[in-house]
Amino acid sequence: MNKILLIARRDYIQTVTSKGYLIALVLLPLIFGGSILGTRLASRGNSTSSQRIGIIDHSGVLAQRVIQAAEQSNESPKYTFDDLKPESDEAGQVLSVSNRIREGELLAVLDIPADVLQASDAAERDRVVYYTNSTGRAQLGSWLTTIVNSSLVGLRLEQAGLERARIPELVRNVPVVPMNLAKRDPATGKIARGDASNPLQSAVVPTFLVILMVIVVMVGSAPHIGAVAEDKTQRVFEMLLSSASPFELMMGKVLAALGACLTTSILYIAVGLMALMGMSLFGLAPLHLLPWFFVYLIADVLMLSAMGVALGSACASAQDAQQLAFLMFMPGIIPMLMLARISQQPNGGFATAMSFVPPFTPVLMLMRQAMPGGVPWWQPWVGLVGVAASVFAVVWAAGRIFRIGILATGKTPKLAELGEWVLRG
Amino acid sequence: MRMIANIFYPDSGAIRVFGHAPSGSRSGEVGYLPEERGVYRKMRVRPLLEFYGELRGGRSVSSEVNTWLERVGLSNWAEEKVETLSKGMSQKIQFIAAVIPQPKLLILDEPFSGLDPVSADTIRNAILDMRKAGCTIILSTHDMGVAESFCDSIFMIFRGKKVLDGTMASIQANYASDTIRVEVEGGLSVMDGLPGIDRINDRGQVQELRMGKGCDPQQVLHTLASRGRIFSFAVVKPSLHDIFIRIAGPQAEEKRHE
Numbered sequence: 001m002n003k004i005l006l007i008a009r010r011d012y013i014q015t016v017t018s019k020g021y022l023i024a025l026v027l028l029p030l031i032f033g034g035s036i037l038g039t040r041l042a043s044r045g046n047s048t049s050s051q052r053i054g055i056i057d058h059s060g061v062l063a064q065r066v067i068q069a070a071e072q073s074n075e076s077p078k079y080t081f082d083d084l085k086p087e088s089d090e091a092g093q094v095l096s097v098s099n100r101i102r103e104g105e106l107l108a109v110l111d112i113p114a115d116v117l118q119a120s121d122a123a124e125r126d127r128v129v130y131y132t133n134s135t136g137r138a139q140l141g142s143w144l145t146t147i148v149n150s151s152l153v154g155l156r157l158e159q160a161g162l163e164r165a166r167i168p169e170l171v172r173n174v175p176v177v178p179m180n181l182a183k184r185d186p187a188t189g190k191i192a193r194g195d196a197s198n199p200l201q202s203a204v205v206p207t208f209l210v211i212l213m214v215i216v217v218m219v220g221s222a223p224h225i226g227a228v229a230e231d232k233t234q235r236v237f238e239m240l241l242s243s244a245s246p247f248e249l250m251m252g253k254v255l256a257a258l259g260a261c262l263t264t265s266i267l268y269i270a271v272g273l274m275a276l277m278g279m280s281l282f283g284l285a286p287l288h289l290l291p292w293f294f295v296y297l298i299a300d301v302l303m304l305s306a307m308g309v310a311l312g313s314a315c316a317s318a319q320d321a322q323q324l325a326f327l328m329f330m331p332g333i334i335p336m337l338m339l340a341r342i343s344q345q346p347n348g349g350f351a352t353a354m355s356f357v358p359p360f361t362p363v364l365m366l367m368r369q370a371m372p373g374g375v376p377w378w379q380p381w382v383g384l385v386g387v388a389a390s391v392f393a394v395v396w397a398a399g400r401i402f403r404i405g406i407l408a409t410g411k412t413p414k415l416a417e418l419g420e421w422v423l424r425g
Numbered sequence: 426m427r428m429i430a431n432i433f434y435p436d437s438g439a440i441r442v443f444g445h446a447p448s449g450s451r452s453g454e455v456g457y458l459p460e461e462r463g464v465y466r467k468m469r470v471r472p473l474l475e476f477y478g479e480l481r482g483g484r485s486v487s488s489e490v491n492t493w494l495e496r497v498g499l500s501n502w503a504e505e506k507v508e509t510l511s512k513g514m515s516q517k518i519q520f521i522a523a524v525i526p527q528p529k530l531l532i533l534d535e536p537f538s539g540l541d542p543v544s545a546d547t548i549r550n551a552i553l554d555m556r557k558a559g560c561t562i563i564l565s566t567h568d569m570g571v572a573e574s575f576c577d578s579i580f581m582i583f584r585g586k587k588v589l590d591g592t593m594a595s596i597q598a599n600y601a602s603d604t605i606r607v608e609v610e611g612g613l614s615v616m617d618g619l620p621g622i623d624r625i626n627d628r629g630q631v632q633e634l635r636m637g638k639g640c641d642p643q644q645v646l647h648t649l650a651s652r653g654r655i656f657s658f659a660v661v662k663p664s665l666h667d668i669f670i671r672i673a674g675p676q677a678e679e680k681r682h683e
Contacts, residue, residue, distance in 0.1 A: 003480060010476050014467065235463025239522065242430040242457035243481040407432070 003244045007252025012259040024219055025264060029271075053130075053144075054084045054097055054109035059116045065151035066110070073147065084109070094131065101133055108132035108140060110148070117155065181373060205286050206370030210339065210363055212268060213297055214332040217362075220261035221304035222328040224253065228312025229321035237406050246403035250309050254395070257305035258298060265297060289370055292380060296362035299387045303359070303394045304328055310398035313405035314421075320412040335363040346371045356383055358390035397422045426532050426565060430457040442530065453482040456528035460535045460565070464519055466508040470499065473507060474521055482526035493521040497547050513544040520548055524555065531555060534565045549575075569666035579665065583673045597662040600671075604663045605634040605642055610653035620644050626667060631657075633667060 015021055057063035067081045087093040097109040110130045128148055134140055154167045162170070182193045231237060240249055269290070276282045308328055315321040335354070342351040346368045352375075355364035361383040368375045404421045405413075413421070427433040428440050431447035440447055443454060465473055471490060478486030494500045497517045507515060516539065524531060536552070537545045552575075556562055566572055572579055573593060581589035589596055605622075609615060613627045621640025626633040636642065642660050649655055663671070 003483075006476070006480055010465075010468075014465070018467075231465075234466065235459070235461040236465055238427075238432060238459040238461060238463065239457065239477070239519070240480070241432045242455065242459075243452045243477070245431075 003248045004251045004255065007240075007244065007249060008255035008259065011253055011256030015256060015260045016263055020223075021260065025267070028215060028219065029268065051079050052082055052106050053079050054082045054100070054106050055112070056084045056086050056093065056097070056109065057112045058086050058114040059112055060114075061155060062112050062116060062148075062151060065155055066112075066147055069147050069151045073143075079107070079143075081110075082106070098131055101131060107134055108144075110144060112148075116152065117159070178372075205284060206343070206367050207339070208272075209286065209289065209293060209370050210336075210367045212265065213293065213300065213366060214336060214363060216261050216265045216268070216297065217300045217304060218329060218332050220257050220264060221301055221308050222325055224257055224305050224308030225312040225315065225321040225325050225328060226318055228253065228309050229315040229318050232313060232315070232406060233317060241406070246406060247399050249406075250306065250313075250399055250402045251395075253309045254302060254305045257308075258301045261297060261301045262294070265294070269293075286370055289366070292366060292369060295384065296366050296387070299384070299391050300331070300362040302391045303387075304331060306391075306395045306398035310401040310405065311418075313402045314408065314413055314418060315405075316410065316412045324412075331359040332363065335360040335367075338364065339367060342367060343371065347373065347375065352379070355379070356386060358386045361387045426457075426534065426563065429530075429563075430455055430532055432457075452480075453526060454529045456481070456523040456531040458520055458523035458531075458533045458536055460538070462516060462519055464507055464515070464522065467506060469504055469506055470494070470510070470518055471503040474518065474525065477522035478525040481528075484526070486525045489525045489527075490521070493525060496551065497521065512539055513541050516540055517544060517547065520551070524551070527555075527558070528560060530561045530563070532563045532565075535567070536564065537566070537568070537571060569664065569669055573665040581669065581672070588672050589668070593665070596665070596668065600663050600668060602660050602662050603636045604661050604667060605636065605645060606657070606659045606661050607632055607634060607649065608656040608658075609649050610656070615649065615652040619648055626670070633664070635663070635667070 055063050055066060057066075063081075063083050067083065070079055070081055084093075084097065094111070097106065100106045101109065108130050109132075110128065112128050116128060130141070130144055132140060150171065153171055154164075157167050157170065158164050179193070182191055184191050237249070244252070273282070273285055276285050311324050311327065312321055315324065338351075338354060338360075342348075342354070342364060345351055351364070351368060354360055355368055355375075356379075357364075365375070365380055365383045369380060401418055401421050428435050429442055429447060431452065442451070445451060447455070464477075468476070471494075474490045474493075475486060478490060491500070491503075494503055497520075499514060499517060502510060502514065507518060510518065520536065523533070531552075533552070536548055540548065552562060552564075564572070564576060576593070578592055579589055579596060580587065608631050612630070613625070613632060616622075616625050616632060616634070619625075619634065621637050622634045622645065623637040623640075624635040626635070634645065636645075646655070646658055649658070
């Protein structure tokens with residue numbers, strides 16, 4: 001067997017049968033899935049502490065409308081209203097209901113002014129306020145705004161002479177649905193209108209793909225610094241070097257990392273696809289992007305693991321390797337910080353430019369490709385050329401560092417010295 | 426030695442092993458046991474040896490692994506992890522890794538360091554068997570006794586320069602029989618003022634006396650006999666250890682400065 005493949009096979013088996021790998025394989029989805037589940041449970045926990053909302057209606061006409069609208073609402077969890085009669089001491093009543101909220105008796109209290117029905121330019125006068133200490137205030141506020149305003153509009157229309165029974169039909173909202181772009185079928189020439197875009201498909205799927213890639217690459221590549229440094233301190237390499245060249249040794253380790261990353265991602269993707277199939281959502285699976293996912297994954301792993309092996313070989317101890325490990329996370333973390341901005345304008349100038357920066361291309365280009373509308377067909381190919389050139393350059397430089405570092409003794413070199421090793425060989 | 430094993434590359438000049446420059450494709454011809462011991466500690470013994478053997482020889486070495494494990498008495502440890510082995514066992518494992526598949530040239534750097542006498546004997550016998558089978562062995566050691574008793578040809582380097590090169594007999598031929606090896610009752614304490622003796626090397630139970638010009642061994646024998654019982658007395662060529670001291674010791678250093 002080819003020496004590179006032989007070394008790769010040994011390192012691969014060692015990696016995927018190690019306890020650390022198996023634990024990470026199980027824990028990562030649990031951590032991410034658990035965090036999402038935890039957030040939902042926490043949010044539900046907040047809303048279930050109390051579902052009662054007090055309502056102080058100084059106008060005397062709106063409270064029953066709001067209570068009726070709330071009963072007809074499909075909002076979950078279901079809120080119930082307590083109609084609190086307004087007191088002459090307004091400030092004292094506000095303090096009293098605030099204390100009831102603090103004690104958990106009420107979730108919130110809605111305070112409707114007396115002149116709420118009068119048309120007025122003065123925003124202050126007809127303002128409806130609510131008091132709460134719930135952490136889910138934004139969601140509650142949005143719901144209250146809808147309920148109060150629909151009740152108010154109904155009341156105003158009724159006062160304007162419209163028949164009460166017709167009002168719900170007249171004020172009914174029409175859903176505004178985002179659609180995918182239309183395209184012409186090259187075979188038949190017919191124009192096919194796009195389907196309604198699914199928020200899962202437009203936001204969750206691209207984010208999932210990108211996060212999956214970053215996690216798999218970082219988990220698969222970053223430990224190489226420490227592992228190679230440990231092998232170096234345990235004097236493993238000298239005997240190996242009598243049988244294989246430094247380049248063969250390095251490439252064997254890089255290919256082993258690639259194998260481990262591919263194993264991890266194939267497992268996760270297979271489980272993800274089965275889960276979608278189980279939920280009858282298989283249509284959401286971005287199957288057309290999987291080839292690009294794997295191409296970028298391979299490029300990213302080659303680049304980062306070559307860098308990791310080279311840096312590890314230069315380290316004099318495992319502690320030094322840990323200090324340098326942050327370099328391995330940069331190509332994953334920096335594009336993750338840009339994701340929010342890029343998801344708003346995936347084909348804007350900033351997003352396009354950054355997705356052509358080779359270390360960020362795998363993450364950012366994939367994110368842009370996965371979003372509705374995609375990218376011009378040539379962009380992934382141009383990005384891939386840049387990434388391929390970078391992979392070649394990084395592997396070449398890593399090979400030069402590795403062959404010196406692996407037998408070097410003494411203190412860990414500084415980055416400038418590593419640069420010298422690359423230039424002088 | 427690392428250049429012969431293709432680990433270091435020469436700054437200048439060229440190295441030929443069996444007529445060829447050292448290269449990875451010919452690594453099966455050369456076995457190398459480094460002084461700094463290190464193998465993958467998390468691996469099990471058999472897969473480890475198969476990996477090293479296949480990496481060096483480019484073919485499966487399973488049968489050789491079994492043979493060698495049996496030979497060094499580690500068959501029962503074949504499925505254990507290397508980290509569970511004692512130091513002596515680990516060294517035997519690393520020795521096997523250096524000799525499978527059968528090399529034409531075997532480079533051993535301090536192969537006996539840290540070994541207990543039984544393990545050292547096992548390795549010594551294995552080396553001698555390989556020599557009989559036609560394998561050329563380069564053995565690097567600081568133990569002059571090992572070199573003297575073991576090597577057909579000795580090459581000594583001092584401060585980066587060759588100072589000795591030849592068989593033990595040819596090296597000793599350059600030195601007269603100027604050494605008395607003696608074992609007496611009282612040891613070093615009865616050696617004071619021996620006539621004609623320039624220097625005494627105390628080796629514990631045995632002392633080596635270097636004779637000066639005009640020294641008569643018979644007179645030394647008589648003097649020692651008058652001081653106590655003599656168990657052995659021999660006029661010999663200097664040992665390799667003594668020769669090394671003469672070349673690299675403090676007196677030689679003083680002479681070089683004069």
